[in-house]
Every structure is written in structure tokens, then in C-alpha cells.
Amino acid sequence: MILELHLLQSFPVSNLNRDDVGQPKTATFGGHTRARISSQSLKRAARLLFNDHGLDTDETGVRTKRLVDSTTDLLVTRGREESQAREIVIAALGHLGFGVDAGKGLTQYLLFVGRSSIEHLAEYCTANWEAMAKIEKKGAKAKPDKTTSAEAKRILDGSRAVDVALFGRMIADNKDFNVDAASQVAHALSTHAVVNEFDFYTAVDDLKPTEDSGADMIGTVDFNSACYYRYANVDLAQLARNLGDDTQLATRGVTAWLHAFVNAVPGGKQNSTAARTMPDTLLGVVRDTGAWNLANAFLKPVTDIDLMAASTDRLTEHFTRLRDFYGSTGLRAVVGASVTGALKHLPEGEIVTGVDEFTDRLLTAATA
Known part of the structure; x- marks a missing residue:
């Protein structure tokens, strides 16, 4: 059984995940530069929330x-x-x-x-x-x-350790210690083209004499603003195997995984940007086999003024087309929710109005 999570999340001025020169990470996708948050950054942000969502500290690793x-x-x-x-x-x-x-x-x-x-x-x-x-x-x-x-x-x-079981472990010269990851996490990509910008800042010495003018420190901080598509999945059978077939721990583990990824926000430059937003559109899928990353919905960048509404439309339309083309055999549950937008490409019975019903439906289908 595989549980998939697709999220659309918009961040204002932010630098959540920096490269080696301090700029927000980017990637070229569909011939255009996109804002990017690495999978490693997203996994760490989620790991740090596991103990807030039902796992004891001795059930997580370091x-x-x-x-x-x-x-x-x-x-x-x-x-x-x-x-x-x-x-x-x-x-x-x-x-x-x-x-x-x-x-x-x-x-x-x-x-x-x-x-x-x-x-x-x-x-x-x-x-x-x-x-x-x-x-x-x-x-x-x-x-x-x-x-x-x-x-x-x-x-x-x-x-x-549930996080070790989820994200795996590799030691290059001692394969006996390797653990095959039960969860796959994609790099988050903006649904639209992005150009990084920079903020020129100045700071003044509070104890400087009033007759002296000018700044005492100047510099620049790179940032961007973007609506991201985030994708992650977890193989429940692999998770249970990694946890020694402890199905109760595996169930609590996937529950923590789901809630943590919905709430995970990387911590880069948060003290100076406070980019603490929540996902706006959520799509969850429980399937017997296979996995569909829906990033190709945004291969052509979104250019609409209302990025979230247009991205939501693209995401759900792309999923529906894939389902029509490849068939729905093996799909146990499809659940969609949106804070602000309509999910016009999903049947009414697959749409919920709150995160609690969203997670409950997915977990019920995944752990039945």
C-alpha cells in the first residue's frame, strides 16, 4: 500500500533553502528557472515534527x-x-x-x-x-x-526508529547497516518561473552620536517568492518491514509522517522573513502499487495572476487526465481539499473541507 501526498504551498519573501553562495535554490524545469526546496530540507523539517504528532522520542532517531x-x-x-x-x-x-x-x-x-x-x-x-x-x-x-x-x-x-525506517540509511563501505527508505520525497518546485531578488539592508549603531549620520553596516540578502508543488510518498509495507513488522508502530509512524509533511516548513531565514504559511491545496492518494509525481502539470509554467487557483486547476486536471488514461485500478482512495480554491476536476465525493477529514480518510484507507 502506498500513500501519496501532493501539496501546493505559496511562500512570500523567503530564503527557505540556500545554495553555497546564500541564494535560494533553483532548478531549470520546462526550460524555465524555478524556485526549489531540496528534498533533504523538507525531510528534516518533517522529522523535527514527528514527536509533535504521536511518536515518543525513543521512537525517533538522531x-x-x-x-x-x-x-x-x-x-x-x-x-x-x-x-x-x-x-x-x-x-x-x-x-x-x-x-x-x-x-x-x-x-x-x-x-x-x-x-x-x-x-x-x-x-x-x-x-x-x-x-x-x-x-x-x-x-x-x-x-x-x-x-x-x-x-x-x-x-x-x-x-x-521511525524516521530511520522512513528515510533510510546508507553507509558506503558497510552495507550491512543500510536501510531501504520507505518514503520518497521530491524536491519542491515552483509552479511558475522565478527570478531571485535581493534585499539591500542597512543597520545603524544605536549608541552612535546623533550628529554622525550614515549606516554602520550594509549588505544584501537574497530571496524569492513562490508557489511550490510538493510531493512525497510512503510505502507502508516497506515501513512495516523496516520496523520489524511492528504494525502498530508502523501505523503511528505513517500518521506522524502525514501530519508532519502537511505542517513542515524549512527554517532557513525564518527569523528575518517569517514565511510561516500553510499548504493551500492538498491532494492525497492511497494506491496498491505505483506512484505518480504530478510535477508535469507545471512543465509549462503557470502565468495567471492568481497563481494558487491556476496551479490548483492544473494539478487536479493533470491527475484526472492520468487517471482517465492509465485507469483507476489499484486506487484505494483519492481525497482533495483546498483552503481557497475550487477542485472542479475532482468528483464531489472525493472533496473534503478540512485537514482533519483529509488525514482521517487517507489513514483509514491506508491502514485498513
Whole structure:
């Protein structure tokens, strides 16, 4: 079973997701420059909301290079001396097959693990304290034997972390730790052509003598304004497999996923732009197989003055044409909702008037 989410969301002056020179990200689509928000930015914004939508903190993971610090702190609370505990943790991670910069205490990779990994690693260090103390080159990545590899998988297990199960995990030189993502997230693209702009700002020293004029700091900040098409899906069978076939946790996981993605807004430059808008048009689909990204509805840029109304019309018309052409076999549910616009291309029975009914219908169909 696959749950798809299609959103149209308009942001005013904003720089939600910057490139390497500080400009809002863009992409060329249909021969025109579009505003873009990366899938990674959207996934992080959603992950940070999972605990607000039904998941406990011990059911979500952390992405970190700082397992050494966290595990050392835990060992110190249990009576171990800090500098020695730090050396033991570094040695243990290297012994388990994860290189560590001994000086900085950072792992070679940004690891995506369940929160219980810190506890498990501390227990491993305690149980093998003397052996880890004898390792001469602390932090050097070893090639673990079969037994040690099994311990590493147990310690860094992500099967109870819903976000690891949803978004997957890849460690290039140790495929045993890889997790196939249950959720796919597209880069958000503006439905229309966009040209980035910039704001010239000045700041004045509040304590400067009144007779002195002029600004004390000047600069520019890049921004754009855009109506974005956002798309994401989740494979419920894959999610359940990743969570050890715990169907209850998988159900709560997809519930958190749906609510989080509806509410997710990247945090870039928000303190200076407050671009805190909500999606205007929502389309959800539950299907047995397959997936339809509807971005091609906007291959030709929208040029109407009312961008949201025109984009909504394009989105629902494109979906209807695909459904007419490829058939509706395998579609379990189609649900549409719009804050401001009409959904004239959807049957009346597929239209709801609020987000609660929208999510309830989708989750009922997806978890039946």
C-alpha cells in the first residue's frame, strides 16, 4: 500500500533553502528557472515534527557524528572518569568498524541511529572495558569479525526508529547497516518561473552620536517568492518491514509522517522573513502499487495572476487526465481539499473541507 501526498504551498519573501553562495535554490524545469526546496530540507523539517504528532522520542532517531560525546557523558554519570571513558568509547567505535577522529571525537560518517544506540554503546564499553583499553591506536577503523559485526548491528540498530525506517540509511563501505527508505520525497518546485531578488539592508549603531549620520553596516540578502508543488510518498509495507513488522508502530509512524509533511516548513531565514504559511491545496492518494509525481502539470509554467487557483486547476486536471488514461485500478482512495480554491476536476465525493477529514480518510484507507 502506498500513500501519496501532493501539496501546493505559496511562500512570500523567503530564503527557505540556500545554495553555497546564500541564494535560494533553483532548478531549470520546462526550460524555465524555478524556485526549489531540496528534498533533504523538507525531510528534516518533517522529522523535527514527528514527536509533535504521536511518536515518543525513543521512537525517533538522531543524525550525528557525536556519539563519542553523548556516550562519554552517559558513562560519566555512571561513575567513570571522563578522559578514560572518552578513550574507551573511541576505541570501541573503531573496533566496531567506525573510524573516529580521536582529536575531535567525531565519527567518520554522520550516522543515523536510534536514540537507544547511546545506551547500547555505553553497555558495550562497560562490558569490554579492559579489552578496549588495550587497543593502542584509538579510533582507527578495524575490520570486525562476524561476532563483532553482529554486535555493531545490535548497537546501531535503527529498527525502532521511525524516521530511520522512513528515510533510510546508507553507509558506503558497510552495507550491512543500510536501510531501504520507505518514503520518497521530491524536491519542491515552483509552479511558475522565478527570478531571485535581493534585499539591500542597512543597520545603524544605536549608541552612535546623533550628529554622525550614515549606516554602520550594509549588505544584501537574497530571496524569492513562490508557489511550490510538493510531493512525497510512503510505502507502508516497506515501513512495516523496516520496523520489524511492528504494525502498530508502523501505523503511528505513517500518521506522524502525514501530519508532519502537511505542517513542515524549512527554517532557513525564518527569523528575518517569517514565511510561516500553510499548504493551500492538498491532494492525497492511497494506491496498491505505483506512484505518480504530478510535477508535469507545471512543465509549462503557470502565468495567471492568481497563481494558487491556476496551479490548483492544473494539478487536479493533470491527475484526472492520468487517471482517465492509465485507469483507476489499484486506487484505494483519492481525497482533495483546498483552503481557497475550487477542485472542479475532482468528483464531489472525493472533496473534503478540512485537514482533519483529509488525514482521517487517507489513514483509514491506508491502514485498513
